[in-house]
Amino acid sequence: MTIDVRDPVRPAPMLPPVDVAPLRRARLRATGVQAACVAVSLFMALPIVLIGLAAVSSRAALAEFPKPLVPSEFALDSLLSFLRATGTLPALGNSVLAGLYAVFWSLVVGAPAGYALARHAFRGKDAYQMFILLVRALPIVVLSVPLATMFLRLDVYDTVLAVTLVHTALALPTTVLITASIFVSVPADLEEAAQVFGCTRWQAARRVVVPLALPGLAASSIFTFVLSWNELLGATVVTLGHRTLPAQVLTSLAEASVAYRFAGGFALILPALLFIFVMRRYLLNLWGTTLR
Amino acid sequence: MPRITVSRRAVLRTAGLGAAALAAGCTGFATTGGGGMVFLSTQFRPVDEAQRFRDLLARTISGVSYVTIEEGPFAGQVRSQVDAGATRIGLLGGLHGDLAPLADGYLEDVTDVLARLGDHRWPADYLELARAGSDRTWYVPWATASYILAAHQDALENLPSGVDPAALSYDDLLDWAVAARRAEGRPVLGLPAGPKGLLHRFTQGYLLPSFTGGQITTFRSAEAVTAWEYLRELWANCVPSSTTYDFMQEPMESGEVRLAWDHVVRLVSAPRQRPDSWRMLPSPRGPRGLGYMAVLAGMAIPKGSTDPELARRTIEALSLPRTQVELLRSNSFFPAVAADLPDDLSPAIAMEAQAVRRQQDAEDAILSLPPVGLGEREGEVSKVFQDTFRSIVLDGAPIRSTLDGQARVLQGILDELRVPCWAPDPPAGRCEVS
Structure with a gap:
């Protein structure tokens, strides 16, 4: 079995220092891509989530002003009466x-x-x-x-x-x-x-x-x-x-x-x-x- | 041979899919509920209102299914069905403005239905409207509505001293709006100036008649200029998001608006939920009197109705004072026939009824009607009033020249139609903006 010279446990002292800049750049780019994906998903999903939340909140919770992001009370009656119409x-x-x-x-x-x-x-x-x-x-x-x-x-x-x-x-x-x-x-x-x-x-x-x-x-x-x-x-x-x-x-x-x-x-x-x-x-x- | 097997299976699969698609797709599922004669109407379209009316209809008469439709497709449906000689509708319901344009050959004459019911039960004004400028009756007046003010208790506390909220003048309303804005730190008066809001009815039937005594003839008078100046001032004390309000009851329920003017049906949900916090008031009066507008809905029978006999019986059943009071309870539309209102109405409906009655019975009341006899061009007249509001109040255009410009548009429409004026303008031979 050969010893890997890049083994972090026993680094070879004679090698020049590792240039981590490209690695960091790649990681940064990956983070950026992830952030962009999250932003786009939020842009698409947030309205749907909000509509879904509002659909299952009670009438009283809907009439609150100013409106909270998450309704204070949940109820299915408006959704059910809509479906039963x-x-x-x-x-x-x-x-x-x-x-x-x-x-x-x-x-x-x-x-x-x-x-x-x-x-x-x-x-x-x-x-x-x-x-x-x-x-x-x-x-x-x-x-x-x-x-x-x-x-x-x-x-x-x-x-x-x-x-x-x-x-x-x-x-x-x-x-x-x-x-x-x-x-x-x-x-x-x-x-x-x-x-x-x-x-x-x-x-x-x-x-x-x-x-x-x-x-x-x-x-x-x-x-x-x-x-x-x-x-x-x-x-x-x-x-x-x-x-x-x-x-x-x-x-x-x-x-x-x-x-x-x-x-x-x-x-x-x-x-x-x-x-x-x-x-x-x-x-x-x-x-x-x-x-x- | 495998090749043939595959292609045969593919052919069978495609054919099966196609056949299934055709067979099931031919009709689809019935969405009318019980089936039976179709009662096509432009009224009570929101799901909950439609459901309440369907319950009332089921209690009143059987075999009628209530189908709602928007105003535009309504006329299209009736015309195309009658033109094709294959009417699938039994009975029509709509506002005067929806039914009157169909009187030229798409409706059955219902004079006999009216005679059988005894036409003394309807006010003469309504019967005149139902004739749509001819000597026969085209629809049976069904229900009426009007526009009133609603005020929250908080706003009533800011009412300037010595003012009776049930007998406001337009100046009182402005003072009230200013006082309420100062007390709350933000404007609390709301007007329905949204895309589907009915603010043009406010200028047509309330503001202008109250200031000028007319709707069309006085459109560019000096008094009209005063009225628009007043509206500009009032608007400065309105909630800025008024331009997004179609129905005032929603900002009223959420607390954004404490004082509002709108169609009764579009107000009533707020007092229905909290009857103790709201009061319904008659509209204000101006220098010439208390201008108010009555909205009239009617029932008509289309040419070639699927079941004229059932349609007639439905009209008769829905014209009984008892069912009309039921309609008031369930859908907040007032009886069109003379009916005694019972004492056990819900608080919101009772308040509404009282405000509407005070408005009608005021000594200086000036009744306005939505344009009569304009048929499908009525929307253009509404647009004149909407455009005038937009230019003068929202864009700050000079009042005099805007009124002159819009008066020319209005006159152009009236010249083409050659119709007599409607209330409150004097019924001269031809309607003209003076």
Whole structure:
């Protein structure tokens, strides 16, 4: 066994003193990074924590002035009465359904369009890309009344399907553009190599391109879900008795008492957070294999 | 062959997902509660208020589900459903300003309902409004509300001596606000000048009629200049965060505000929680009298209603004096029909009722109405008053030239519509800012 000359117990007296400056610098940088991470996390998490705390505090504690950071008294009654109000839970279910269906359909329709934009050069491609964005340029107020009339005639009015259609249409521009940029960054060589080894075009896309593009698809699905989760006006106009959560209760939150606002805010945040949490592991790939 | 197996499974999985998505996504879950005829309304939207009204409705009549909606989508829903010839709504509820614009072909004539109920039970003013400028009745007056002052006991202690809080003048109010500010070391008067606050109703229905005797015709008179000068002074003694207040009851409950003016429904939660510490007072009076505004809600039947018979029965049930008193108890809206108020009202509601009654019964009362017959352009008139407040009071613009400029905007709207003036302005052939 050899003796390590850097062994701190028996330092070799003849060696020049160790320069600790780079080590210190690295440590300092690590501390800085940690501090920045903590600051960013606080920036994101603190409002959610505060809303959560306020949602479970009693009415009397909410009315205190000046307000303490941690409420003096906890109570679940405003949250419970919010959840028990007619239609809140079914509306929550409708929102989840509409969100998931919008994610599904926007990927089914949007991702192939993004793939085509990424792989093929065709006449009017730039114009097409601009044209796609036009959906978002028109305010939903203008679209909603004709849409409602059309849905009434087609007999899909007042269904989650109607909301899903509206939300899918609204989400398509972002889905197409995000997936296009993600498919561009998957090298065409890989796809060609797969075809050389006997894959059909479709198999190459499904087995090579889609797994590599998964982070981008996850990102666009988060966009779509959050858009659908928050969208209000379209959902209000095309439904009546099968509403989504924003249409059912959250319109009135701005006019409700503070206790209900916090309870509703909390109920609105949670499922969206949950969805983002589930999608997170796909998102983390963003800094992984293909995309550098 | 493994390749075929995989692709078949994939195809099946995709097809299954698609079918499941379509099958479950077609309708979704019903959010109306019991189902039945839809009663679409712009009133009682906050969760707790809606729940209280649903309980009242369930006690009154069965088979009606109450659905709330904002004012903008309300008109859109009714119009698109009636236009498509597929109305899914049974009954409509809303303020005069929500229903009157729909009178041109989207509502059923309810003159017969009114006749069957005996129309002597409603004040003539309300029935006039419900005709929306035609010779038929388009909605049945349902409930009314008004705007009053609320004062905390602490603020009442700072009331200048010799002033009766139940018979304030605008000068008394200013003196009171100044005295309270000096005593507390901070301003305690709050006004609802937030984005959804109703301060424009204060200028439209209270300040200007009290100072000038009119709302539109006197918009740029010399007295109006005095009124705006007064508001500027009053504002200097208001809580600075008044520009964020939509509902006065919240800063009142938290103690930021000790003296406030607002819509009764937006005030009542503070006295309801602490009836001993608050007093409800009638609005102040100015040189011309006590200007006050009445808000009228009505019920209407849309063209092609899903169940016109049930809708009529619901209207009749909700028009009974007994149910209207119930509505006052649960949602703080006053009966539109002549009804004797019982003695066992909760303290907050009783105080509110007394203040509103004193306001209405004052000898020098000047009744103002929210703009009548403007239909969807009513918002533009509200905006004139909001903009005037913003320029003069918040930005310190010169009063004379601001009033002249806004009067031109107002006149432009009125010229296009060619409508007669509404109370308190004289009902001349055409409304003009003089």
